[in-house]
Amino acid sequence: MADNGSGGQHDELYLIDGSSLAYRAFFALPESIATSTGFPTNAIFGFASMLVKLLTEHGQKPTIVVWDAGHSGRKEVSPDYKATRQSRPDLLREQWPHLEPLVEAFGYRNVKVEGYEADDVIATIAERARRQDVPVVVVTGDRDIFQLIDPDSRVRVMATGRGITDTKLYDYQAVLDRYGIPPELIPDFYGLKGDTSDNIPGIPGIGDKTATDLLQRFGDLETVLASVEEISGAKRKQNLVEHADDARVSKQLATILRDVPVDVDPVAEAAREPDRSTLRDVFRRFELRAPLARLEDALAVEDETVPAIPTEEATVRVRAREGGVADVRTLGPAGSEITIAVEPPLIPEGQLLAENPTWRFGAVVGEEGLYGTMDSAEELVSALGDRPVIVHDAKALGVVPPVLAHDTLLAAYLLEPARRGFPFSEICEERGLKCDAPAPLAADAALGQALAAWQREQLTERGLTALLRDAELPLVSVLRDMEIAGVRLDQERLAKIRHRVQDEIAGLEREIWDLAGDEFTIGSPQQLGAILFDKLGLSRKRRGKTGFSTDARVLQAIRDEHPIIPRIERWRELNQLMKTYLDVLPQLADAESRIHTTFIQSGATTGRLASTDPNLQNVPVRTELGREIRGCFEAAPGHVLISADYSQVELRVLAFIADEPVLKEIFVRGEDVHTATASQVFGKPASELTPMDRSKSKMINYGIVYGLSDYGLADRLNIAREEAKAFIDAYLERFSKVAEFMATTIEQAKELGYVSTLYGRRRQIPELRARNYQVRTLGERLAVNTVIQGTAADVMKLAMIGVHRALAATDLQTRMILTIHDELLFEGPPEEADAVGELVEREMVAPWGDRTPPLAVDVGVGQTWLDAK
Template sequence: MAAPRPDLLLLDGNSLAYRAFFALPESIATSRGEPTNAIFGFTSMLVKLVETYGFVPTAVAWDAGMSGRKEVYAEYKAQRARKPDLLRQQWPELAPIVEALGFANVSLEGYEADDVIGSLAVRAREDGKRVWIVTGDRDVFQLIDPDGHVGVLATGRGITDTKLYDHAGVVERYGLTPDLIPDFYGLKGDTSDNIPGVPGIGDKTAAQLLQQFGDLETVLASIDQISGAKRKENLTEHAENARISRELARIRTDLPVELDLEEVALRRPDDQALRERFQRFELRDPWRRLEPLLEGDGRPDGPAGAAFTAPVREVDVDAIAAALGDGDALVVVAVVEPTEQAQEAGQLFDPDATPGQDAGAEAPAPTRRFAVGPLDDEGAPTALLVGACESAEAVVAAVGSRPVVGHDVKALGLVPERVAHDTLLAQYVLEPQRRGYPLDELADELNIAVALEDPAAAIAARVALVAARQVERLEKTGLAQLLHDVELPLVGTLREMERIGIRMSVPRLEEVGSEVRAEIASLEEQIHADAGRTFTIGSPKQLGEVLFEELGLSRKRRGKTGFSTDARVLQSIREEHPIIPRIERWRELSTLTKTYLDVLPQLASADPDSRIHTTFAQTVAQTGRLSSTDPNLQNVPVRTALGRRIRGCFEAADGLVLLSCDYSQVELRILAHYAGEEVLKDAFREERDVHTATASEVFGTAPEDLDAGLRSKAKMVNYGIAYGLTDYGLADRLNIPRAEAAEVIDAYFARFTGVKTFIDETIEQAKEAGEVRTMFGRRRLIPELAARNRQVRSLGERLAVNTVIQGTAADIMKLAMIGVDRAMRESGTSARMILTIHDELLFEGPADEMDDLRALVEREMVAPWVHDPPLKVEGGVGRTWVEAK
């Protein structure tokens, strides 16, 4: 309903805090592992109110007792569980956020928040104020008056969803006036507060009785007129409970609450306290929404009382080197588009540059602004050289071999010769769980203010000041070496691979695409014939109706829109009907068509040499693994016939060949080392089949007597057990009874006790520290381990073990790429590293150089790992990717 802005907001702090805690995942935490789901949700609610109504005078009431209700009914709220530990940890931080917003916290010893709110609402109403109460409790509706002075903003399912109720709104919902709400609860009770009410009477019946007879006492005096023998019996036997329940639900309005409402109206938000609180708990989205609403720009002047400034001098690009002078002083580099949008976004590069192309090469005029300047011993710019430039590469070239500090330096196009610090990568190393790392956001979180009018100069200053603060934290957390030895040296390697790209045979790919689309069309006809009607095969809901309702196939797991039709379900019922393998094939072909066959020909055709230029991202996966985008080449399948045909369209340039080098079972070797399992280590040392060795040990069968089924079970356990594979999961994957799967897992752990010990100790250490680290020091916080929900905790356990193993493998690959790149440059080979896909590296070069290159690559790929068992690299050469693989 439409209503004017209130004069006073009264919030039920307990109601909102509990709603926030239970509405949001317990895994929400700071980069330090502190739980913040309640803090985040509670703060989001407050910010939403400010967004909607402005800084209205507001008081937040908190429980400080039971208001004597325990004396009236000893079982009042007796069923409520103790406050969850994670909520208890966050509780002391809620009131300071309220104060920082300029709101008042209020409570009265011995009384509940509802009664404090009721008393304040009546007092404010008598003073002629319009009051809105914000709560999730509907019994507060009784405070709504017919004159419109008191309304209730009732919270909904979402943490910021609210609906405003006035007198008419309550009548519309319940058919009752607000003054009858206590009588309503007297009849129906309230399970959340353990208010008994009358058995068998719910909302609908309670409302009907009150509509018919007027109030609770009249209902109890008119039992002989009420239909239903059982209802009459319950009302007769529980009449006193109904009266008690009414009193329990009645909100007091006469408490001597000490709160000066006029003083509350004079309060203002404390910008500095708000910034500190929001930064402390990393409330980035609420701060983004709140900051524009604060007076002024909401930015404090900074710790020194003034925003940072530095001398700025205009120079031409070709004068940068001379202006910087000689020496190895650190310099900061920023290049931006001189548009308001780019300035606000904090972009340091041409937003229109295409990965794989020289950024700015097609710019018609000097449209960019650059800023370059040396840094002092504290990491701050001493002066900044600014000017116009055609491309970022020109600026980078002018800087030469000086150590450079930047933000996302790979996006400059030409990576500086010596990257000393990258604020994007540094923050990723510190906080791999973040969704993004915008420079302005990082600066705001560190309370960094800059007073420089030139956009490039302002950004350069922010980069330098953020970098200086990051250096301190990297050292403190033991992550500096990871940044300097792994992430920074890889930047130039990845940029060069992006620039080179990989050649694609467009005619061959289009031929594959035509054949696949024809097969998809044929499959659709067959599937519709099997179903006896047409339907949308890609719709899980429609597919579920066809398979389980119309064809009567076995129903497995239930999904959001009906019974699940995911890949595992289809695999388990594959033998029940010929429609299933056709659907599986249709899905495979459709996915590959949308992902690759429709996209890659267009990308290759746009390049004069028919080369695909993917972009490698270092700041996405929390385990440290690289990802590939635009296009994603990480998921080109290799095990299916069609996947191999697509890989066969990736080829070497004319006169050259491809070399593929791939780690052999790197994660299993890492597991064998961590677990100290000699059987596994021996198998790797002696280059025996590790799955056969595992099966032989687990099932007590000689290797020569093993059948394919036993090896398959061992293989599945080898790959899955360290990542939390359960008996249910193993049974699902192998399509065997769950009891059999449990026996296999028990037998595995009984034989490989080292693996079980490693898993248990990793989880226990993660619980104590709130984090895990790879062998090379990469850190990942695991807040899920502190969750109350068992499923969330189980996820945390899987993440802990997975990160140690997969993260270590990711670090090994990154170090290998750095070593390979360096060794190739030193060797003088004309071959080039062009692609990385998980555990594989791909190279392009002359055939007569491949033997030496293969030996070099294999040497460098195993070099980062000096532990037992050793790593193994398998390589192959061919004209196409599939031939080399």
């Protein structure tokens, strides 16, 4: 603090270069940062993060945010000044109008002076403040403003680094330490070296180091120009003479004005309270989750109440009474929706679950709520009966309510499929929901009810209600039944494979070390790189952060250069399978040798299902060892496994959506699509095609679906990029409707900001609007792939629901136990296999209706998963 001369002290005055920070935030953060509706927010996110940082780390300070509103006459001095700067990018232009209101919500003042740059306005205010003994901190991303720092450091600069919130505070000594010259020589520094970002010419051939050396030696620009004869280097002397006037103009352009007509009295500026309600509303509207969390931490002590979602009261109030299971039956009018929240029992380590665990629950209907305890989730669900239930993550209850009216986790997933997780408390906080019920779980139930109301509005607005009702909600109980059923593991067979693989890994290690002439950690990329590239001298392909890459694609490319490479590839394959399956599966088997995976319904942006603990989606089928592992999954004694697998479902979806007649006809005729495609693309009859022709065709077929580039295709087929491009061009020329579909999808996605599947599932594609070419092309691939793969995922989910219901309506004992991408696996008596096969095939094609080409399902039966497949 500083004494103001009358016994008082002035707070530091913060002057923020708003234009500089907004541009730095925009260029520092990925352009794919956007809201769930696709509105770009990278600049808003970065700008808000910086303001939160200032608030949390420095407290409430008198703060002015200054904006550019002209060039301060520099265009008259040099018409080329900032001429090379591109116009404001479209994505930044969309965000710009929201920055000044954000500043005001923080309690800060916006200032701009028509015709002047922000630097000059800041300098003028800072100079006044210095004269009035008001300490100043200037916050900016521009380094030329260091010239404002005075010898007493009454004016300091908080400079942002590469990250928008990565800052360093500079005083007089810090500038000396960094540049080797005092702050007052910064204009002379730029006069000599110029500044390409502002198109300030300087003197050719003089960079930072030379400029510093010259100023340290001679003192200032004019002395440097007057001392040319004392400077070494003929070319440098010539440039100093010929471009002396350029240097003087450059210094003038870099010199910040300190006499701008701005109506600001630094002494009168005071710290203002942020508008907490407006701030939270803005942060939630733009889905700034991380900055909001930091903001809440900063404001929590002073402000405990927060606004609710639009159209709702600020705080959900519930009349809660303590009760038990019996109360659930009578809570609210019969048949009305009931919202529940459950907390599983906390079991101390070593204590058996059977030792009287207590589950806590809360339930609410309207404004009436209760909370109590129970022995199990089954007891609660039983008490609910056929009441429509709202809950967050119904499958996690362990027993799914018979009438699941709404799941706030699944609704959040449909609204924001790219989100990493869906914690209930986090989602409620983002919506501004609070509840004053006397028990936490009664409060959670009330919050869930309010959250569900808002989500339903959003789902209706975005056309997602039917998808939640018809696909996601009914699927919950299907997945839970499959998790409970599990799949049997032949542990003895798996153990034999494991021992054999261990021996092979040990042998491979010895061979690799012999070939390398040294023992090293094969799994270490750094050590492996040193052996391959430094010691053995193999071809270097791509450099990573810690050295040259040794990933699978690099090894594939140099496979023929040394016999060590195939052994390393095999070692990696075996180690991965060992760590993922051979070591892990036996530990996960229950007393009946059954594996119970957990299905993840909300993990993929395309809508596909995943599984974990263990991940059974990725058990390999293309390698011999992978097939052996599949062979360890077996039917229970007296039963068989039945596999039902869609035949090239994504290519059939592509043929329909693209309305590609040639591709449709191939499927309708029942031909092998890869052979037929190869014949079309290469112009050969099927009899003349080579196996390599079919492999190329298969790769192109699926490459189109997954957005494979010519580079990617060349890499996978180990062919020249030009050849790969020729294959793709020939494919798109022959299947012109596919090319048309891809172009149309991308254009519509650019216009709307999202793509939709045939069943209405949405995915935002903010990458499409990025300036970066690679990010933009990624967006194009995601747009095309999501429509195809997402539609196939929707078909599979609807098929699973149909199969589950159809089996339940019969007396058959067969049950569905596993789903893996496009395949369903069943277990049941062998005498039911034919009937089940017919039922399953019928239900799996039913969601597709009479669309052309029709879907096809391959059904197989066997004692093991491998045999059935």
